[in-house]
Amino acid sequence: MTRRSRTRLAGLLAVPLVAGAPLPATLAAQQPAPAAEGPLPAKIPLERYQLPNGLTVILNEDHSAQVVTVDVWYDVGARNERPGRSGFAHLFEHMMFQGSSNVKKGEHFQLVERAGGSMNGSTQIDRTNYFQTLPSNRLNLGLWLEADRMRSLAVTPENLKNQQEAVKEERRLRFDNQPYIGTVLLSLAAAYDPKTCFAYGHELIGSMDDLNAAKVEDVQAFFKQYYAPNNATLVLTGDFQPAEAKRLITQYFGDIARVDAPPPVQCDQPFNPGEQRRRVTDAKATLPATFTVWRIPETKHADTPALQFLATILGQGESSRLNKAIAREAKAALGLQTFLNAVGPTRGPGTFGVLAIANQGVPADSLDRLIAREIARIAESGVTEAELAKAKNAYRASTINTAQTSLGRAEAIHHATMFLGDPEAVNTDIRRYLAVTAADVQRVAKAYLRPENGLFTLITPPEAPKP
Amino acid sequence: MTRPSSLRRAGATALALTAVAASAPAADAQYPTKPPAAAAVQPAQLPPFQEEVLPNGLRVVLVENHRDPIVAFRLVLPAGRLYEPKGKEGISEMAAGLLTKGAGSRTADQVAEAIEGAGGSLSGAADDDFLALTGSVLADQTALAFQLLGDAVARPAFPDKEIDLLRTQTLSALQLEQSQPASIAARVFAAGLYGDHPYGRRPTPETVRAITKADLTAFQQTRLRPRGGLLVIAGDVTLEQVRALAAQHLAGWTGYPAANPAFGAPPTRARPEIVLVHRPGSVQSNIVVGNLTAGPGDPQVFAAMVANKVLGGGSDARLFDILREKKGWTYGAYSSLARPRGTGYFNATAEVRTEVTDSALVELLAQLRRLGNEPVPATELENAKGALVGIFPLTVETAQQVAERVAFVKTRGLPGDYLQTYRTRLSGVTAPTLQVAARRWVRPQQALVVVVGDGQKIHQKLAAIGSVRIVTPQGDAMSVADLTPRASAVALDVSRLAARRDSFVVRVQGNPMGASVYELAKDADGWVVREATTIAGGMIQQNTTLRTDASLAPRALEQRGKVQGRDTKADVTFAGGRAKGAAQTPSPQGIKDVAVDAELPAGTLDDNAAAFALPLLRWAPGAKHVVSTFSAGKGVAVPLTYEVKGTESVTVPAGTFEAFRIEQSGGDQPIAYFVTTAAPHRLVRIVVANQIEMALAK
Structure with a gap:
């Protein structure tokens, strides 16, 4: 029976792999986003x-x-x-x-x-x-x-x-x-x-x-x-x-029996284990692509809000850094997107991912270099106040919209309880996000998105059969 | 997206952890082994509305809710389909889409940037009666929302670039509709039900092409006026704020919309009528059965809603249970009620296998009659009412949902307590009141029946049920004889065939997206057609080898391809008047397996040979040929009609040519071929469904 979706794996399945839709050639003059201060x-x-x-x-x-x-x-x-x-x-x-x-x-x-x-x-x-x-x-x-x-x-x-x-x-x-x-x-x-x-x-x-x-x-x-x-x-x-x-x-x-506590989850994993690179052939791919994962700390860590905004500014939406520079201007990619913890938040180590699908004729490693250049720009020069304000407004709006429904609130309460260790964090966590500065975003870019902390996967389509 | 989170607050939780149950279970509180009964439904507690008319005549309804700092809005203006000038059908939807694509001092990108940067949304749409702008903003951005709304309705720029873009998208969507049987059925049903009343009219490629910037401006000037309009605002805002913001951003917007145009009443029907939309090669039939009902405020509407729920309002209803679960004729069968401001309609739909078309229709009609003839059993009635009463609060949970509901009530002129009494009135429906309402709202004896399917296979069976009128998917009348078009013995002048190679540029909506190469070579037994196409950097790929005899009749087809990473293929051999083999072909549901075993009328060509065969036919203004054409994707041969619709000057990379515009019909999507008027007649351009173009490069 398939008459409705009963199960889903979180996060990643919603990846909107941007199809080859024509993009406007130039960006219109940006208007400054309003300051991200306002009601909670x-x-x-x-x-x-x-x-x-x-x-x-x-x-x-x-x-x-x-x-x-x-x-x-x-x-x-x-x-x-x-x-x-x-x-x-x-x-x-x-x-x-x-x-x-x-x-x-x-x-x-x-x-x-x-x-x-x-x-x-x-x-x-x-x-x-x-x-x-x-x-x-x-x-x-x-x-x-x-x-x-x-x-x-x-x-x-x-x-x-x-x-x-x-x-x-x-x-x-x-x-x-x-x-x-x-x-x-x-x-x-x-x-x-x-x-x-x-x-x-x-x-x-x-x-x-x-x-x-x-x-x-x-x-x-x-x-x-x-x-x-x-x-x-x-x-x-x-x-x-x-x-x-x-x-x-x-x-x-009340009368359902308790059981012994499950065994604790073990994970011993250092950051910066050294740069790792690999190439894989994806049988279903028709265009080269790159997927990079950097190791980040657990969700309740102090750096998570800045990492969230880094993900937003770098690669979420048409006007994000990667989409502007690599898809629209350099026309090297069909689409790019960042993910913070694509398979859900964690109490253990997390992931920061960037997926980029190359345009025809663009080799995966040159796409990789273009992405590295954009990350380096943020690590060296930071992000603008307007970018940060826009990211904060989007986050504030999504938090408020979530709280509008009983299901949204229930999930947010669970999230605070499990991942932040305190149900009350559902009410207080947003302050941590609104307190993030442009310097914080720059700092986490430098700290986590470094080569020795990343796993770089170059994805190539299967070789075409020889005629 | 998962909700991100921040660091843990230092210290212990702010909450006391009470390690005991709140209250001890009562002695009689055993664990129930049956689903617990519903508690009583409480009276609806919707927030009160405040209503007033602004100085410029715009009616405002405010639903204050200060729990969350968010404001949802819906501006509704009488500028829907009802007011579209004849010949400009589609203008309300286009205008709605363009209002936010550049207005006041902002370009389209700047409007998008402003609203997204403020954590909000804004979009336009149109329906039978209304054009609506809908969105939400953070409460501190309410002024921006008013500014954008004011600009959109009073100062839209209608930039040429945006008009062209939206027109192209609209044409593509229309072409897509033409390939989808459910859309064809809906369109023919609306036209048959409402006749010349504007509710029955729909945009066509011609009317969409006919809409100019001047038309859009005139439509906006005459129709988008505050008097007669409604602005519903729900959320964290006060009436004083609304007044002040309206004074600032909407004050210059004044006046009445033009007087309502006059139009005739929809036709009445004394007996059932079956309209068969002939779609050759269709493996399923889409059935729509329905009738006009009443206005939105009719006193029987609650009983009618319960009747509809019992009949076909979801998977826990009679049509689904009988047609799908018990008979296995269909994937789904449903019914619905439409409630525009004027006269609405009831309809039931099912998508069934071709061979059970008549059985399914007979059963469907029987179920419609049963609703009026038999009282609904108590359990079924309670389940239906339970679901309708139960879902209501889930539909008014957010400020946006409340705004939508209130706008519905106000624009339909429903009573002020409609939402408050909604659930009690549903609960009050009884089996006798339902039955009385069903006789008036569901009338199989006066129904319009639309069936989209293969007329050759289903016409006789339908004729046994009632009188049948046959039309093409475009709505043109056909005769019974037209169902079996005589594919003329095609007069291909094969003496003109010669080995050659043509390269085409593939453009999607005007953008170069790939290339296609066609090659014709001689071999011992006839000809070999080779085709290689790559689109969107390999998202779509296809390689074809078709072997034919000396007169281009197919011998063997081998095709390999990829569509967005999924493999497609076809392997077919042709012998003794039959095609046999297998194909994997893309469909809206994914890659579909097609077993090929089909009889081929004499003179059948494979569709991959069209590029070389077409120029060999005799062309002149008005010339028409019907060619039996095999398509591996469908697994059958269907007669395709090619007709010269004019002569055009065509510019492609290979040069500028005077060419016949030859339109193909009878297939899934319309294709236009351009063959040069001068010898050697060359195929220089192909346009598929108005959106994919192949232009001769060399």
């Missing part, structure tokens, strides 16, 4: 508590719309996988829609649809999430559906077989059959050494071999270990009465 998002009030079984609950009561979101994050993602078991986290996300003791296969979707709600789930490197947004009088339905699968998921051989095939098909369609994406995902993982840091040094989607080898006992063990209340956080946002919500949460989740 409204404070998101929070209440946090824990059930005796270890389930963390965070409530954000907000009656501005008659809507609730029930959003569960499990502290499990690709980083918890072991060698030979890659792809389990994502495979598991599929299993979570296959039914449980009191919910038949397919019934989850139907119950939510008949209530007028919407739902989905997704897997990232550090976490897996499941959410439903419902009219507020159906809060109980959302909570019950999440509780039922947390307590009694149907991990049967038939369901497993079924979803192994679904995941393999997803892999074929979305990665193996698409140019560049497979190479990009491999490169993101290759920035880290799987011997010392398997957690971040392997692919999110997993290998076909590992997926084929998955046994129902392995999957049951994985469920038992990670899909336990003490490894999950439940965020409730929107239009509910806290006393009633707490009563339902206790009734539905």
Whole structure:
């Protein structure tokens, strides 16, 4: 069944690989962007508590719309996988829609649809999430559906077989059959050494071999270990009465047993291990491309806001540095884009990526030199105040827009809790971003985007068959 | 994009971590083994509106919401399709697109830069009745929003460059529509339903080409006026601010729009009518069944919405369940209600395999009748109402959504409490009221039925259901005899064939994007056509080898290609009046496998030979040839009609030539060929779907 998208891997799948659309030859005179000072998002009030079984609950009561979101994050993602078991986290996300003791296969979707709600789930490197947004009088339905699968998921051989095939098909369609994406995902993982840091040094989607080898006992063990209340956080946002919500949460989740804490995630990985270069042939590519990954610190690190703005100014949007200089002026690239943590934020090491697809006749290494020149310009001369103000406005607007919906707020609260270590950071984090200076952006460009900290991948199409 | 984050704050969390459950479970609070029942629906709590008319006559509705510092706006003016001059259909949509492409002191790039730099958005669109400018800004940028809106409606520049660009994009989109059966069906349905009423008119390449800068300026001058318009603002702004900003940025904008043009009422229908849109070679049929309904404020509208939900409002509805899940005839089948300001319509759509076209239509009509003939069972009714009542709050969660909803209510003249009472009125629908409404809103006995498909295969079956009128995808009348066009025994003057090589430049929307080389060589059994094409630096590639006999009749085809990284290919052999083989060909759903086993009428050519065959036909003003043409991508031979539509002077890199403009019809997309009027008649230019051009280089 494919009538709606049920799963997605975060981030990278949204890569808009710029097609060969004609671009305006010159940029019109730029008007200065307004200064990035102004109102902040409204404070998101929070209440946090824990059930005796270890389930963390965070409530954000907000009656501005008659809507609730029930959003569960499990502290499990690709980083918890072991060698030979890659792809389990994502495979598991599929299993979570296959039914449980009191919910038949397919019934989850139907119950939510008949209530007028919407739902989905997704897997990232550090976490897996499941959410439903419902009219507020159906809060109980959302909570019950999440509780039922947390307590009694149907991990049967038939369901497993079924979803192994679904995941393999997803892999074929979305990665193996698409140019560049497979190479990009491999490169993101290759920035880290799987011997010392398997957690971040392997692919999110997993290998076909590992997926084929998955046994129902392995999957049951994985469920038992990670899909336990003490490894999950439940965020409730929107239009509910806290006393009633707490009563339902206790009734539905209270007697689910806790388990021993999962083993800690190990990662021993230095910055600046020395410049690494490699060439790969991408069977689906028709144009040369480059993908560079630089190692950056975990998401809560003080340098993250400046790195975010560096990514924006360098390579996000038509008027970004790389697009102006390399695509529009030098006409050397079809499109370029930067990514900060393309497979999700992390509590371990992160990645800063630049993908560039060359125009016909432009060799990948000369494209690489052009990118290096633009990075060097920022490292040497910094960015302008107007560029920074524009990046801050965009960030401020996106933060406010996110907070407009109950789902947006729920995800932001989870993000603050897991990646910043404090739910309250959902209200305070923006100040760190607005405090970034042009000098900060220049400093992080110098500190992280240096050759000895990067993995440079030159992607070439397969050689044309000789006539 | 993932939400980035900042450093952790020093110290412990600001929140107390309460390590106990908030309240002990009551003794009777067992874990339920059935989905818990819905709690009562609370009355809607939409924020109150403030409404006033500005000094220049513009009506403003303000929905204050100060939770987040964001302001959403929607400026709606009566300047939609209803007001388009005849022959200029498409002008409202073009004007809407151009208002933000240069206005006041800003160029198009500067408008985009200003709004994006301020963390906002602004865009224009037009529908049946209205032209709307929609967007949002951070609250401290509200003045900028008013400035951009004021410039857009009162001082648009309509730069030639932007007009040309949008016209090209519009023409491309129209051509794309012409290749998509669902779009063809929608267009023919609207025309049949509304007749000459403007709701039924649609832009064509001719009307879009006819729109000039003067037309756009006149349309803006006469239609975009504040009186009769509506500005809905939702979010973090006060009425005082709105008044002050309007005084500053909208004050010079005054006046009434021109009086509404007169137009006739849509036609009424006493019995069902089937319109068959003949699309030769179609492997599926697109069915649309529907009828006119009522105005947007009709008292039965809530019952009609529930009836529509039961019938076809999603995957949890009768049409989907029966036509897809039970019968397996289709990927999806749905129904909907359209509610413009004037008379709206109901329709049901399904895309089915050709061989089940009649069964699916009969079932569809039966389901439409059933809605009026039988009361809806209680569970089904409750599920449908539950979904409609339930989804409502999800559609008014953000300031932007609230602005859109309020604009809908106001522009349709719906009562002031419409949104507040929306859910209770839906909840109040009963099986008897639904049935009464269904008889009036869903009328299969007076329905317009549009079927887009292969007329040769489905005409007889449809004729057994009702009277059938046949049209081309462009809407021109056809006779039953026209369904089997006699591909004339093509009179190819093969004595003029000679080995040669032609190089073409490929341009996409005017930009050079690649090259194509056609080569004709002699071999022992006849001719070998070789073609090599590369577009967009290899995003699209194709290499073809076609072997033919001495009269260009195909013997063997081998084709290899790539479309955006996906392999395409065709291997076909031709013998004994049949083509056999296999092809992988691009389609909107990805690469599609086509098994080829088709009968070929005598005289069939392979489409890859067209470049060499066309010049061998006899051309003169008005000349017309029907050629049976095999296309590996479709796996069948279809008759293509080539007709001289005029003589033009054509300039290509190889020189300037006087050429016949020969238009091909009957295929998926229209193609124009330009063959020189003088001997040796050479093919100098090909234009595919108005957007891809091949021009002879040497």
